[in-house]
Amino acid sequence: MTKAKIQADALKDCRGVGxxxxxxxxxxxxxxxxxxxxxxxxxxxxxxxxxxxxxxxKEGHRIIxxxxxxxxxxxxxxxxx
Amino acid sequence: xxxxxxxxxxQVAGDSLTIAVLLEMEKVESPEMVSVQVNGDVIDRxxxxxxxxxxxxxxxxxxxxxxxxxx
Amino acid sequence: xxxFSEAQLERYSRHILLQDVGVEGQAKLMEARVLIVGAGxxxxxxxxxxxxxxxxxxxxxxxxxxxxxxxxxQVIHFEKDIDTPKVAxxxxxxxxxxxxxxxxxxxxxxxxxxxxEIIRDYDFVVDGTDNFPTKFLVNDACVMEGIPFSxxxxxxxxxxxxxxxxxxxxxxxxxxRQPPPPDAVxxxxxxxxxxxxxxxxxTIQAAEVLKFVTGxxxxxxxxxxxFDAKTMDFKKIKLHKQKNCPVCxxxxxxxxxxxxxxxxxxxxx
Ligand SMILES: [Zn+2]
Numbered sequence: 001m002t003k004a005k006i007q008a009d010a011l012k013d014c015r016g017v018g019x020x021x022x023x024x025x026x027x028x029x030x031x032x033x034x035x036x037x038x039x040x041x042x043x044x045x046x047x048x049x050x051x052x053x054x055x056x057x058k059e060g061h062r063i064i065x066x067x068x069x070x071x072x073x074x075x076x077x078x079x080x081x
Numbered sequence: 082x083x084x085x086x087x088x089x090x091x092q093v094a095g096d097s098l099t100i101a102v103l104l105e106m107e108k109v110e111s112p113e114m115v116s117v118q119v120n121g122d123v124i125d126r127x128x129x130x131x132x133x134x135x136x137x138x139x140x141x142x143x144x145x146x147x148x149x150x151x152x
Numbered sequence: 153x154x155x156f157s158e159a160q161l162e163r164y165s166r167h168i169l170l171q172d173v174g175v176e177g178q179a180k181l182m183e184a185r186v187l188i189v190g191a192g193x194x195x196x197x198x199x200x201x202x203x204x205x206x207x208x209x210x211x212x213x214x215x216x217x218x219x220x221x222x223x224x225x226q227v228i229h230f231e232k233d234i235d236t237p238k239v240a241x242x243x244x245x246x247x248x249x250x251x252x253x254x255x256x257x258x259x260x261x262x263x264x265x266x267x268x269e270i271i272r273d274y275d276f277v278v279d280g281t282d283n284f285p286t287k288f289l290v291n292d293a294c295v296m297e298g299i300p301f302s303x304x305x306x307x308x309x310x311x312x313x314x315x316x317x318x319x320x321x322x323x324x325x326x327x328x329r330q331p332p333p334p335d336a337v338x339x340x341x342x343x344x345x346x347x348x349x350x351x352x353x354x355t356i357q358a359a360e361v362l363k364f365v366t367g368x369x370x371x372x373x374x375x376x377x378x379f380d381a382k383t384m385d386f387k388k389i390k391l392h393k394q395k396n397c398p399v400c401x402x403x404x405x406x407x408x409x410x411x412x413x414x415x416x417x418x419x420x421x
Contacts, residue, residue, distance in 0.1 A: 024165045031175040113336040121392040146305030146312045
């Protein structure tokens with residue numbers, strides 16, 4: 001990400017969590033937020049980062065940021081739709 | 082004439098017939114186990130002899146079905 | 153929002169993943185109260201699936217005990233359950249699947265003088281009985297109490313079901329008026345029934361319950377779904393609210409419940 005750091009309203013670390021439970025946790029966290037609020041979620045490389053953001057988008061949320069963490073996992077910012 | 086029977090088009094001789102006749106034609110063994118609906122109206126059992134079915138009518142034979150719980 | 157435990161999130165993950173159900177839908181299921189009338193061929197799959205879905209409170213009504221001839225289709229009962237009350241046998245399996253739910257048993261027959269107070273504790277009623285007097289009693293009581301219900305019937309190779317939302321959609325009596333004369337009625341015991349038919353129809357009824365509770369999709373209201381397993385033809389026939397319906401019509405003639413027959417169900421086995 002090149003933009004100024006966006007402050008997330010909640011953070012969920014799903015490193016080490018496989019599919020589809022990582023999406024379940026993402027949905028649970030999003031359900032706790034109001035529309036427009038932002039969830040930061042940490043996902044493993046591979047299937048998790050390839051699947052979870054797309055699934056969240058299909059349900060009407062917006063992916064507003066994605067960056068790789070030092071350990072190879074990913075941080076994804078999801079704005080609740 | 083053409084009528085619709087449980088959603089399927091059916092060619093029937095003549096221009097009208099009663100529900101009683103149609104039940105016979107369809108070889109319904111126990112008419113007591115059927116409720117007849119014509120164009121969305123459920124017809125009283127006592128009126129089967131005098132209720133006419135005409136061209137274009139939609140007729141549904143709805144069977145009583147019990148079953149489930151006891152042996 | 154309701155707090156889910158880790159185990160609950162995992163148990164219900166396949167519901168939560170569904171966009172139309174999600175966390176909110178699962179929470180509704182866990183708060184729902186559903187009554188199953190009959191713990192037989194239809195009640196078996198209905199009970200198993202509703203327990204698995206985490207319906208918070210499930211009531212089961214049945215006065216019978218398990219018989220060897222039940223086991224061909226009533227998959228909630230096992231050989232070891234023969235001669236035990238069906239409601240106890242069903243409750244045991246439902247709690248074995250999901251110990252988090254509450255299962256209330258009524259080892260009795262529904263009658264005009266007990267049905268209203270029983271169904272009042274529930275949001276939805278599922279009819280899985282095999283006899284017409286009880287089917288009509290369930291219809292009339294649900295219409296009077298304003299409780300939605302699912303009608304289900306199976307015979308030989310055929311099944312039928314419709315969902316009734318009193319006041320909004322046609323009731324069972326709109327179409328079927330009154331029980332057929334008892335001597336004209338082939339019950340499962342006389343006519344036979346292909347075992348898996350009970351599963352086909354019962355799971356459709358269970359799906360209607362889950363749809364009703366979560367608000368997903370369109371219910372089988374104003375629609376009689378029928379199938380013939382010999383050809384696997386499924387048909388939907390549109391039904392209409394009848395102005396002259398004796399219970400939900402413009403001038404109802406049935407304003408009080410009554411028992412059709414002396415023996416609504418016989419307890420002796
Ligand atoms: Zn009615």
